[in-house]
Amino acid sequence: MAVSTPTRTGTQASDIKYDAGTLRVIRRRHPWRWVSAIVVLGLCTGLVYALAGTPNIRWNEVGHYLTEDSILTGIRLTVVLTVAAQGIGVIGGIILAVMRGSDNPVLRAAGAAYLWIFRGTPALIQIILWYNLALVFPTVSLHIPFTSLGFSSPTNSLITPVTAAIIALGLNEAAYMAEIVRGGLISVEQGQHDAAGAIGMSRGKAMRYVILPQALRTIIPPTGNELINMLKSTSLVSVIAAQELLTASQHIYAVNFLTVELLIVASLWYLAMSTLASIGQGYLERRLQVVLRVRPKSWTSRLLAHTGQLTRTIGRRTS
Template identity: 40%
Template sequence: MSEQSIPAPPFEVADRPPSRTPSASATSDAPSDTRSDAPLSRQRVIPLRHPGRWIATAVVLVLVAQFAHGLVTNPFYQWGRFQYWFARPVILQGLLVTLEVAALSAVLGLVGGIVLALMRQSRNPILRAVSWTYIWLFRSVPLIVVLLVLYNFSALYKTLSLGVPFGPGFVHFNESALATDLVVATLGLSLNEAAYAAEVVRSGILSVDQGQHEAAAALGLPRGYQFRRIVLPQALRAIVPAYVNQLIGLIKGTSLVFYVSLLDLFGEVQNMGSTYPGDVVPLLLVATVWYVVLTSVVSVVQFYVERHYSRGALRTVPPTPLQRLRVSLRQLRERADFGSTVNS
């Protein structure tokens, strides 16, 4: 058989474009942590640069450092006198009065707020009208006006009595002897607090899904049982953050009871400032620090209460500050181990 000629290819091998695949020597010269064929454990992810974020951080740190330096070195603050007054018995006595008034007003205000919120949700038009009027009135009148009206209440009603409505009274009380400074301050703060707490509680009740109310009603559960065991536990998720914020405002609002002759923390600071005019600034700093301590304690309690009631709503419970610190330390340790592995 005669040898057949093989047709030539359409292009020569020499005319093929050079391959874009890097040579073995070029591949071997690349760093091991940037090669695409390197193990995932040895590949390093280069984060995106954010120069604006670093500039903003540097500016903030400089401003904070300047403020701290001025706070420490300025002799106007008189930190020696601050240390002298911070734990004096007269200051601690005023602090105890502040805690007593705030605790009583918070409890009474919350109870009154729950009652007013239930009245707003009632089907009785009289109860709804009375509740709405109360909330509207006390949210419109400043707290200092409420305290001063109660403090001068004896000028309007010298005696109080219990008996037949619009008829004779059987038991009479002397208003001036009954309404002490502590009672007037607590009552005024409680009446004012109940108006705001009512709206907080009502908003929490409205946040509960309507299907929960319908399901409870379909089971034939009493309305009181529905509210205690089904509605209220779910409403607390929305009530707690708002009411704790209101509670912080109440703690700061106790400084107004000084105007009804009750010497709380701010009242004692005012008295000592009048007696020692040169110590006004350190005394005000003492009051400021104590108020910051009280509100910080309330904020910590708020975090753990919110964490408790979030268990049924979130997949994972928010970590505590200690748990966050542990996670941050573990991440730093892992980064350090990774850097040492890459360098080796």
């Protein structure tokens, strides 16, 4: 008589052993899993109890200052700095990535030099340098040659703390976004480039209509991470007294000496904004995956696919 071996769905094979006499399924025990879980829960409980029970943190003040007017004003400026600087970074990153992949050696060298400078120096130094640009150029002048059109203005009136923060953070972010975009462009197979050229597309049109849309799937996730990092990097502009969230908190605790409480307030708001950005990133990624998966292919997409396949076939035969 044949004896069938019992199975259990949802159980890993490594967690099951069999008794040779009765063929009973015996679940393997993992005591160290429980021990490690109890240790972690104990540490977390102790930390929460210590923070909640210490008399050195006035939690009622934390709740009071969460919605204080200057804190909310700082949050608005933090969001403005994040959006503006990230926008500059994305646009600049695309331009730099195209320059890095250009056949022109001057453009390639310029793009590489930009990345070398802005990735090799701290963002804090760049912020301070832009804020003190008037020490190098006291006035900013722009004149159209052979005409009387132009303007001249003191640098300090143009480069305010907010302007310096946006420029410095945006240009610094462009260097990192350039590598993200370049990685996304590299992820698109060469056959797509060849197919776009085979149907008469210029390099610019192929990049705009064929390569970049396919590279978005690779570009979006790290860009979301860069946005969250930019949100936290705005705290660096406190050194030039831009009235963002951290600076607003510093101004308050410089008066009432509630240093820890105000830093907790700032941290809670940064956590809340980072969480919202993470939720938006996840939604955008899922939406992009659905669009790319269910969108019907246009005749240009089908033509590109067939042309790319034909190009690869011819290449294999000739080689």
